[in-house]
Amino acid sequence: MSDNALPKGYEPRDVESRWRAHWEGNKTFTPDLDAPGEPFSIVIPPPNVTGALHMGHALNLTIQDILCRHARQKGRKVLWVPGTDHAGIATQNVVERGLAKEGKGRHDLGREKFIERVWEWREEYGTRILNQIRAMGASVDWTRERFTMDEGLSRAVRQVFVKLYDDGLIYKGDYIINWCNRCHTALADDEVDHLPRKDHLWQLRYPLADGSGELVIATTRPETMFGDTAVCVHPEDERYTAFIGKMVKLPLTDREIPVIADNYVDREFGTGALKVTPSHDHNDWELGHRHKLEFLQVIDENGVMNEHAGIYAGLTKEECRKRVVADLAAQGVLVKEEELDHSVGHCYRCKSVIEPHVSTQWFVAASKMAPRARAAVPAATQIFPDNWEKTYYNWLDNIRDWCISRQIWWGHRIPAWTCGDCGKLIVAVDAPERCACGSANLTQDEDVLDTWFSSALWPFSTMGWPDDTRELKTFYPTSVLVTGFDILFFWVARMMMMGLHFMDEVPFRHVYIHALVRDAEGRKMSKSTGNVIDPLEMIDKYGTDSLRFTLAAFAAMGRDIKLSEERIEGYRHFVNKLWNAARFALMNLPDDEVPAPVDLDTVQGLHHRWILHRLEEMKESTDAAIVGYRFNDAAQGMYRFIWNEFCDWYLELIKPDMQAGGERKAAAQHVLLTVLRETLTLLHPIMPFITSEIWAALPGNAGTDLAVQPFPAARPGCVRAEDAARMELVQGVIGAVRTIRAELNIAPSLRLTALVRTANEHDRQVLEENRQMLLVLARLENAEFGPAIEAPKASASNVVSGNEVIVPLTGAVDFEAELARLDKELGKIEKDLVQVNKKLANESFVDKAPAEVVAKERARAGELADAKAKLEALQQRFREAIS
RNA sequence: GGGCGGUUAGCUCAGCUGGUAGAGCGUCGGCCUUACAAGCCGAAUGCCGGGGGUUCGAUCCCCUCACCGCCCA
Numbered sequence: 001m002s003d004n005a006l007p008k009g010y011e012p013r014d015v016e017s018r019w020r021a022h023w024e025g026n027k028t029f030t031p032d033l034d035a036p037g038e039p040f041s042i043v044i045p046p047p048n049v050t051g052a053l054h055m056g057h058a059l060n061l062t063i064q065d066i067l068c069r070h071a072r073q074k075g076r077k078v079l080w081v082p083g084t085d086h087a088g089i090a091t092q093n094v095v096e097r098g099l100a101k102e103g104k105g106r107h108d109l110g111r112e113k114f115i116e117r118v119w120e121w122r123e124e125y126g127t128r129i130l131n132q133i134r135a136m137g138a139s140v141d142w143t144r145e146r147f148t149m150d151e152g153l154s155r156a157v158r159q160v161f162v163k164l165y166d167d168g169l170i171y172k173g174d175y176i177i178n179w180c181n182r183c184h185t186a187l188a189d190d191e192v193d194h195l196p197r198k199d200h201l202w203q204l205r206y207p208l209a210d211g212s213g214e215l216v217i218a219t220t221r222p223e224t225m226f227g228d229t230a231v232c233v234h235p236e237d238e239r240y241t242a243f244i245g246k247m248v249k250l251p252l253t254d255r256e257i258p259v260i261a262d263n264y265v266d267r268e269f270g271t272g273a274l275k276v277t278p279s280h281d282h283n284d285w286e287l288g289h290r291h292k293l294e295f296l297q298v299i300d301e302n303g304v305m306n307e308h309a310g311i312y313a314g315l316t317k318e319e320c321r322k323r324v325v326a327d328l329a330a331q332g333v334l335v336k337e338e339e340l341d342h343s344v345g346h347c348y349r350c351k352s353v354i355e356p357h358v359s360t361q362w363f364v365a366a367s368k369m370a371p372r373a374r375a376a377v378p379a380a381t382q383i384f385p386d387n388w389e390k391t392y393y394n395w396l397d398n399i400r401d402w403c404i405s406r407q408i409w410w411g412h413r414i415p416a417w418t419c420g421d422c423g424k425l426i427v428a429v430d431a432p433e434r435c436a437c438g439s440a441n442l443t444q445d446e447d448v449l450d451t452w453f454s455s456a457l458w459p460f461s462t463m464g465w466p467d468d469t470r471e472l473k474t475f476y477p478t479s480v481l482v483t484g485f486d487i488l489f490f491w492v493a494r495m496m497m498m499g500l501h502f503m504d505e506v507p508f509r510h511v512y513i514h515a516l517v518r519d520a521e522g523r524k525m526s527k528s529t530g531n532v533i534d535p536l537e538m539i540d541k542y543g544t545d546s547l548r549f550t551l552a553a554f555a556a557m558g559r560d561i562k563l564s565e566e567r568i569e570g571y572r573h574f575v576n577k578l579w580n581a582a583r584f585a586l587m588n589l590p591d592d593e594v595p596a597p598v599d600l601d602t603v604q605g606l607h608h609r610w611i612l613h614r615l616e617e618m619k620e621s622t623d624a625a626i627v628g629y630r631f632n633d634a635a636q637g638m639y640r641f642i643w644n645e646f647c648d649w650y651l652e653l654i655k656p657d658m659q660a661g662g663e664r665k666a667a668a669q670h671v672l673l674t675v676l677r678e679t680l681t682l683l684h685p686i687m688p689f690i691t692s693e694i695w696a697a698l699p700g701n702a703g704t705d706l707a708v709q710p711f712p713a714a715r716p717g718c719v720r721a722e723d724a725a726r727m728e729l730v731q732g733v734i735g736a737v738r739t740i741r742a743e744l745n746i747a748p749s750l751r752l753t754a755l756v757r758t759a760n761e762h763d764r765q766v767l768e769e770n771r772q773m774l775l776v777l778a779r780l781e782n783a784e785f786g787p788a789i790e791a792p793k794a795s796a797s798n799v800v801s802g803n804e805v806i807v808p809l810t811g812a813v814d815f816e817a818e819l820a821r822l823d824k825e826l827g828k829i830e831k832d833l834v835q836v837n838k839k840l841a842n843e844s845f846v847d848k849a850p851a852e853v854v855a856k857e858r859a860r861a862g863e864l865a866d867a868k869a870k871l872e873a874l875q876q877r878f879r880e881a882i883s
Numbered sequence: 884g885g886g887c888g889g890u891u892a893g894c895u896c897a898g899c900u901g902g903u904a905g906a907g908c909g910u911c912g913g914c915c916u917u918a919c920a921a922g923c924c925g926a927a928u929g930c931c932g933g934g935g936g937u938u939c940g941a942u943c944c945c946c947u948c949a950c951c952g953c954c955c956a
Contacts, residue, residue: 008919194955266884343956387887391954394886398955485954516953553907554896560888560952562895570908573921584918632897636906651918735925741913742925748914779916832903839902844939853902853940860903 006586006697010579012543015693020134028707029068029139031079033470040071041079041475043459044133044140045483045491046148048087049122050094053132055517055551055563056484058535061136062548062686063514063555063631064482068139069685070626071479073711079475080139081462083146084129086122088411088451089183089349095121095410111409118410132536137544137688139707144471146462148454149412156461157454158415158429160502165416165427169365169501170404172416172425176278176285177403179357180347181303185407186361187347188450189400191490192354194343203271203335204328206231209247209256215240216335218270220342221280222328223321225250226309227298228257230276232287235261237272251333252324253310260291279358297358317355362405362414362447366497370396373496380506381496384629388485388513395489402494404450411448418443456494459507476503480510488513512629515560517551538568545687546572552686553635574639575690578683581647582694585676588658588669594700595669601717605664606770607653608671610727612718614645615675619712622682631686638683646679649731653773673698678712726766729801730773736798736805737778743821744796744814751781752807757789759802767803793881797874798825799867804874815882822875826868833864 023029031039042064047057068080095118096106106114126147133140146153164170178187202222207214217231231248233240240259247256264287265274278288279297288295298308305312305320312320328334345354374396383389405414417426420441426432434440454461459478463471477499483492492511499507538547550571554561589595600612618641625634650672657668677698684691684706695706737754746752754774758764767774767785774783791797795808796818809818836857839845846854 006918009921391887394955488954556897564895566908567895569921573919576921577919580919580922582918587918628899630899633899636897640906647919648923655917738924739926743912745913748916748924836903839940842939846939848939849902856902 006579006583006694008583010543010575010690012545012575012689013540016135016137016544016689019689019692020137022705023139023707024134024142026705027141027143028705029078029080030141030143031077033077033474035077037075037077039079039474039479040068040076041081041478042068042480042482043081043462043478044083044138045481045487046083046085046146046455046458047129047133048090049084049126049129049147050087050091051129053129053136053535055533055535057132058136058547059514059517059551059555059561060482060484061133061138062551063512065136065138065548065688066552066626066631066634066685067480067482069688069707070623070711072139072707073681073685073709074623075710077474078139079141079144079471081144081146082130082133082138082140082142083458083462084126084148085455086147086149086411086451088406088408088448089185091118091122092408092410093183093349106409114409135536135539135544137548139688144462148451148458152464153454153457153461154412155429156457156465157412157449159466160457160498161415161449161453162427162429163502164364169368170362171365172360172362174358174360175363175403176282176356176358177361178345179301179355179359180350180352181301181355182350182352183347183408184301186357186359186403186405187354188403188452191348192345193348193351195346197342197344199340199342199344201270201338201340202325202328203337204251204275205333205335206248206251206275208243209249212246213243215243215248215259215273216271217273217275219275220340221277221321222324223305223309223312223317224277224280224298225275225324226253226305226312227277227279227296228275229278229288229294229296230257230291231259231273232262232265232276233259233273234265234267235263237265237267240273251328251331260287260293262287262290280356282356285356285358295358299355299357301357301359303355361403362416362445362449364402364404364453366399366402369497369501370399370493372500373493376496376500376506381508381511383511383513385513388488388511391485392488392493396493402450404453405445405447406450407447409448411451412454414445414447414449416445418445452490452494455491456498457502459495459499460503465502472503477506478508480512481508482512482514484516485513486516514555517561517563533563533565538565542568542572543575543689545690546575549574549635549687552631553639555631555635574643575687577643577647578687578690579694581642581651582676582697584651585672586697588654589673589699590669592699592702595673596666598667598670600671600674600715603667603671605657605667605671606723606726606730606766607650607773608667609718609720609723611646611650611675612671612715613720613724614641615678616715616719618682619678619714623711626685635686638679638686642679642683646675649777650675652777656772656776680706681709681712684709726770729763729766729803730770732800733767733803733805734774734778736800737774737780737807740796740798740805740807740818740821741779744809744817748779751779753782754778754780754784755789755791755795755806755808756783756785757791757804757806758785758787761787763801763803791874791877793877795874795878795881797822797871797878799870802863802866802870804870806874815878818878819875822871822878826871826875829864829868829871833861833868836861836864 045060064080068078072078099106109117161170178192180187199220201218201220203216203218205214205216215231228250233243243259244261246259248259250257264283276284276287276293278284278293278295280299296308298306299317300306303317305315305317307313309320312323347354374393377383377389377392383392415428417432419435419437419439420443421439422435422437424435426435432442435442460472460476463469463476465472495507499505535547546568550568603609618637621637622634625637654668654672657664680691680695692706695701696704733756756767764785771783774780791806792808795806798805839857840861
């Protein structure tokens with residue numbers, strides 16, 4: 001036995017920190033650009049600097065790491081770029097909250113000081129998320145870490161802005177946009193969450209100006225009525241045709257507004273008549289332009305009513321609504337108030353209600369860039385699973401121009417200057433010194449760009465664009481983007497547009513959309529619900545490998561993951577199992593030198609031949625599963641192989657070999673080491689730490705790193721399906737004896753005798769050759785095999801592929817139990833037999849089903865009938881014995 | 884309103900191109916068997932959401948209904 005055995009328990013903490021330090025210190029994951037091998041690259045979805053690692057990140061990183069480590073094993077040149085995102089609004093909010101504690105606002109500091117403050121903040125906390133990426137074991141290239149506000153990336157942003165402006169794809173103008181009063185900035189359409197909300201629908205009486213009647217309109221926003229500049233009905237709505245073209249009096253004001261007609265109106269909703277407020281509603285904005293209405297703004301950018309609201313000026317929009325409704329009710333204008341379930345836009349950063357607001361903003365003409373991005377899927381970029389294609393198309397087909405200016409300070413400032421003298425607008429990469437008119441009186445636009453604008457460039461900006469770098473040449477387009485569906489629009493579609501425009505090539509060949517991680521009840525994890533499972537806490541308690549394996553095992557394509565701590569705890573048992581298997585192996589292997597090799601193609605011993613065969617199958621299936629993004633198959637396949645085959649059978653079967661010594665031991669050592677080495681390699685992408693640790697402890701591996709070992713080569717000579725079948729027979733006989741023992745309550749310590757009346761010479765020979773396996777694993781003192789074996793009358797029995805397994809019973813045995821057991825067994829067989837016979841009796845089945853299927857059923861019917869007959873005979877004999 | 888997905892063992896979920904329903908966890912029974920009690924051996928459990936259709940044959944394909952979830956308007 002070895003004296004440098006592994007410690008009794010696996011201690012993830014020490015092991016993980018050691019390997020992390022080793023990999024980072026040695027720059028193990030920095031690719032050699034001159035190395036041979038096909039490139040494989042991934043850019044990390046950059047987490048927010050404000051962020052802390054959550055389960056979504058943990059899953060995202062695990063998947064990417066599996067892909068990268070696997071690609072390295074397959075000899076590819078792998079680059080995985082890490083980095084973080086400056087997250088404009090979110091980060092600014094965090095720093096502003098900090099300031100608020102000091103009783104200050106950002107305006108008290110001024111722009112420059114405030115930005116300095118944000119940078120300080122990011123220096124302090126920006127590394128936190130990076131260390132959490134480290135904790136996950138992510139094999140990123142730390143020498144290429146990027147931040148969206150880096151000098152290089154900022155230059156890329158300015159360059160892109162200027163180019164798009166020159167190409168006519170960026171423009172500035174007054175439009176209605178989504179305004180967050182709290183964050184005090186414009187938001188893009190997809191940054192608005194539509195959340196369900198109980199509200200009211202009020203019906204209001206608008207009298208005709210000529211006194212000839214009245215029109216009842218329905219609205220959810222009475223406070224905006226001061227901005228009404230029309231009432232709209234459906235042109236074919238007979239209730240209202242007479243009103244079209246007339247004027248109505250706007251209550252609470254002295255204004256009169258026209259009644260217009262437009263197909264946009266839903267006749268079924270409310271009263272079929274609606275008030276039109278072009279400055280405060282997206283649809284009304286469209287109506288306003290179509291019908292050339294007046295645009296009247298009544299709510300300011302703080303959510304306060306302005307002078308157009310008359311006596312309501314100065315009230316917040318919420319207060320104003322209450323007062324207006326009360327006053328309308330008092331004046332008899334309010335006809336009806338009803339409950340309404342609808343959805344209302346909320347800021348995705350702060351969850352306050354979004355106000356449609358007209359202002360001067362910058363836009364990307366996304367509608368012009370979308371068609372190319374659409375056409376690239378699936379021709380140049382494939383989405384996995386492909387049902388997301390539809391969602392992708394749907395969004396691009398309905399895309400509106402993208403509002404990219406934000407009225408905050410933290411971010412890439414828009415590279416546009418206005419001349420104070422001639423009014424000319426200058427858009428340039430670097431700050432211009434003077435205007436063409438000669439004036440030096442230039443002021444830069446106050447706004448910054450949407451964070452997603454810089455994220456959209458990530459796949460090429462991180463590789464050094466606009467310079468023509470080797471990284472770009474080698475690694476662009478990236479191989480795959482791994483992300484959640486929640487940012488398919490924000491990010492994926494925009495990267496496609498930008499990549500195609502600037503690189504003339506898609507940014508990634510594949511997009512793998514992974515699941516959302518939910519809690520055990522299927523709810524989204526959120527701090528407010530309090531159902532968050534913190535990955536760092538899980539890592540601390542169970543180790544990173546347990547967490548990674550759990551996530552991989554549940555990462556079935558296209559399905560959400562319901563996670564609970566118990567699952568992670570459960571997979572820690574697997575980690576422990578592997579550790580102990582390795583300990584056992586090491587105890588039975590020489591300390592330093594590699595055991596003398598034997599020829600694996602011709603090695604004797606069914607257990608060796610079988611496990612080597614299974615190992616070949618595992619290589620193929622694991623590789624196929626990872627390449628096909630079926631991580632759950634990869635994980636579960638390894639789990640079963642290691643636990644149910646390698647540990648439960650193989651390790652048990654080599655124990656006698658190890659005791660026997662000599663050549664038998666030498667062969668067992670060599671096969672054991674081979675299987676363990678290659679199994680660790682296969683498992684390494686999912687569980688990098690424990691596999692590396694065990695690897696380094698194996699004889700001959702001291703000082704080597706599993707992370708740089710190649711994928712185990714195929715060993716065609718070891719593919720032997722017939723040995724797998726032989727093994728199955730042996731396992732079946734062992735199982736039959738074990739079942740008898742357990743069901744008849746025979747003590748495990750009692751050594752039994754087993755007799756097998758064999759079905760044919762082949763089976764007899766297999767059992768004979770593997771007598772020792774049966775003796776050890778079925779706990780027998782004796783075993784006999786042959787075609788003419790007669791069962792002693794008092795014996796329990798079972799049938800395995802036509803072989804009658806007989807266990808003579810001695811001493812006190814529960815005879816009734818054996819009878820009941822045989823009845824149960826026969827019941828099962830009969831049930832199957834009836835079903836199969838029914839099938840075979842069906843003429844059209846025999847007629848129309850493929851010949852091989854029919855043949856298979858016939859064979860099965862024969863087997864079942866045979867087993868039935870044998871069992872019945874055995875049962876009869878047993879009855880005679882006990883009567 | 885439009886789109887997507889789900890419904891399989893007590894729980895969580897696999898089940899690729901239709902051909903004998905699987906796993907993990909949990910449950911029950913028996914074991915300290917020299918790597919592992921975080922373990923070993925054995926067992927039980929399913930109108931594969933309802934209805935209809937295609938087919939010799941449907942968990943799988945088509946239609947429909949119900950319930951649940953998500954996205955977009």
